[in-house]
Amino acid sequence: MSGIAYASSWGAALVRISPYTFSAIGIAISIGVSVLGAAWGIYITGSSLIGAAIEAPRITSKNLISVIFCEAVAIYGVIVAIILQTKLESVPSSKMYDPESLRAGYAIFASGIIVGFANLVCGLCVGIIGSSCALSDAQNSTLFVKILVIEIFGSALGLFGVIVGIIMSAQATWPTK
Amino acid sequence: MYGFEALTFNIHGGYLEAIVRGHRAGLLTTADYNNLCQCENLDDIKMHLSATKYGSYLQNEPSPLHTTTIVEKCTLKLVDDYKHMLCQATEPMSSFLEYIRYGHMIDNVVLIVTGTLHERDVQELIEKCHPLGMFDSIATLAVAQNMRELYRLVLVDTPLAPYFSECLTSEDLDDMNIEIMRNTLYKAYLEDFYKFCQKLGGATSEIMSDLLAFEADRRAVNITINSIGTELTREDRKKLYSNFGLLYPYGHEELAICEDIDQVRGVMEKYPPYQAIFSKMSYGESQMLDKAFYEEEVRRLCLAFEQQFHYAVFFAYMRLREQEIRNLMWISECVAQNQKSRIHDSVVYMF
Numbered sequence: 431m432s433g434i435a436y437a438s439s440w441g442a443a444l445v446r447i448s449p450y451t452f453s454a455i456g457i458a459i460s461i462g463v464s465v466l467g468a469a470w471g472i473y474i475t476g477s478s479l480i481g482a483a484i485e486a487p488r489i490t491s492k493n494l495i496s497v498i499f500c501e502a503v504a505i506y507g508v509i510v511a512i513i514l515q516t517k518l519e520s521v522p523s524s525k526m527y528d529p530e531s532l533r534a535g536y537a538i539f540a541s542g543i544i545v546g547f548a549n550l551v552c553g554l555c556v557g558i559i560g561s562s563c564a565l566s567d568a569q570n571s572t573l574f575v576k577i578l579v580i581e582i583f584g585s586a587l588g589l590f591g592v593i594v595g596i597i598m599s600a601q602a603t604w605p606t607k
Numbered sequence: 608m609y610g611f612e613a614l615t616f617n618i619h620g621g622y623l624e625a626i627v628r629g630h631r632a633g634l635l636t637t638a639d640y641n642n643l644c645q646c647e648n649l650d651d652i653k654m655h656l657s658a659t660k661y662g663s664y665l666q667n668e669p670s671p672l673h674t675t676t677i678v679e680k681c682t683l684k685l686v687d688d689y690k691h692m693l694c695q696a697t698e699p700m701s702s703f704l705e706y707i708r709y710g711h712m713i714d715n716v717v718l719i720v721t722g723t724l725h726e727r728d729v730q731e732l733i734e735k736c737h738p739l740g741m742f743d744s745i746a747t748l749a750v751a752q753n754m755r756e757l758y759r760l761v762l763v764d765t766p767l768a769p770y771f772s773e774c775l776t777s778e779d780l781d782d783m784n785i786e787i788m789r790n791t792l793y794k795a796y797l798e799d800f801y802k803f804c805q806k807l808g809g810a811t812s813e814i815m816s817d818l819l820a821f822e823a824d825r826r827a828v829n830i831t832i833n834s835i836g837t838e839l840t841r842e843d844r845k846k847l848y849s850n851f852g853l854l855y856p857y858g859h860e861e862l863a864i865c866e867d868i869d870q871v872r873g874v875m876e877k878y879p880p881y882q883a884i885f886s887k888m889s890y891g892e893s894q895m896l897d898k899a900f901y902e903e904e905v906r907r908l909c910l911a912f913e914q915q916f917h918y919a920v921f922f923a924y925m926r927l928r929e930q931e932i933r934n935l936m937w938i939s940e941c942v943a944q945n946q947k948s949r950i951h952d953s954v955v956y957m958f
Contacts (some may be wrong), residue, residue, distance in 0.1 A: 474617045481625025485632060558613045562915060565625060569632050 448526065449535020450518070453602075456542025457514045460595070463546030464507020464553075471500035471557025478561035486568035493567060495578065496560025499585045503553040506592045510545040510599075514538050517602040530605040537601040544598060548591020555584040609809045616916035619697045624915070627924050630688055631912060633660040635931055637956045643938050644950050652677065652939055660684065674939040681935055685928045686738045692921065699807060703918045705766065706800045707925050711740030712767055713796060716748060717789045720757070720780055723749040753780060754788065770795035783838070790830060790847040797823055797849050810917035816851075818907060818919065823852035824881070825900050831862045831871055832896075853878055901955045905930055909957060930955055 475496045483490045517538060521531055563577040616624075635643075639659060646652045649672040653665050656677075664680040693704050715736040722732040729749040736745070742765050751757040757780075758771050770792045780788075797819060804815035827848045834844055845863040849855070854862065861874040875881040884899045904926070911923035934954045941950045 470614075474613070474621065477617045477621030478625045481622040482629060484626060485629030554614065561613075561617060561621065565628050565915070568625075568629060 467553030
């Protein structure tokens, strides 16, 4: 073992969890929670868009951009999940609880959480703005472009998450045999 | 939790909110009213209205139009919009929308009972009822002799039943008692609606509390002014005031002892929002009070649309449409009777 003494048995228990468990959970969160955020945003925008388009049919084609921004959030989650799963490698069981293995496992886990939750809030943000955008556009068509700018800033949040997640996943180097 | 309605409101309410905002965009603007005020006769009015959302409702009317026809068809549009929204709504929005109807039900009940007292025909009265306040067995109201029978025969099956507990006496129905009954019912209805909105919480309760408080205060002032000089005692008058609103409880105590309009003005000027209303009128003038209250109500209703993800937009839309129908009725009457100089006395502009 590593020879480090732990103050509590909880600490010992935590480092005995396999790094592959953490990696798998990280990958699952990255795709699962991103898709949750995208879906949430799409229904918030979509229901308002449909209702507003009854009285003002001209808004439909332009306001699909809001739905596309929400969808992009799900695609970020898929991309990062695919990248993360390529980072998984097998290590011999003697080295499975080495600090280097643990570090790789935690890096993938952290990357997954970062991407998942950043995309969750990004999807929500873009969805709510998209709903207001559709309703405002139906009343006054000059407002659309101005609100779109706000939406673009909102969708940058997901991009931040992806960037940091990919940087984290570069830390995931397993010990060589 | 207040502030986070945006996350879940659209699940059940997003589509209907978007629809009601679409309807709001179809309300008549100042430019439309200016065009209507220039009309020479009712056919001109029909022509101008055909360019608005009322067009499809008025286009099949034969040419000698009456003002009542215009008002009836415009009310029909309101009822159609309401029914479309009600059939798509889920709880708790459907309860909220149902509450909007109870005020009209109370008005219809009072209309039929008063009309029966003055020996009018029941069918004629039913035709004059507001369509939003209709319920089954409304015609049976003509049979009742006193309030207990009224309740037992008809009203116990309607949503108005819980509002009757304060009204049940065996007294015969005469004009004064009917007015007291109307105000007692309306007081119970407003308090119930207020409690319901408080339970909903969030932006709905905040905006609706403001709108309902204004309604309660306005009714308190109207009850006071209308009962000056009648046999209504101070205690009875105080029982008709609702137990919420800006004037509750101290304003009510002062209003209960008022004996003329200047005293009412003195009481109301202590409250800043109402001081603004009363300052528009010179002393001794009460005709403009109604219009001043309507203008303030319209201002608050338009503000309800500034926020998204709450139910108060539905209430605001229904009230704004009703105000618009009142405007149209006034304009049509002035045009039909050739008194166009008085048109601006009573038209409340919205946007």
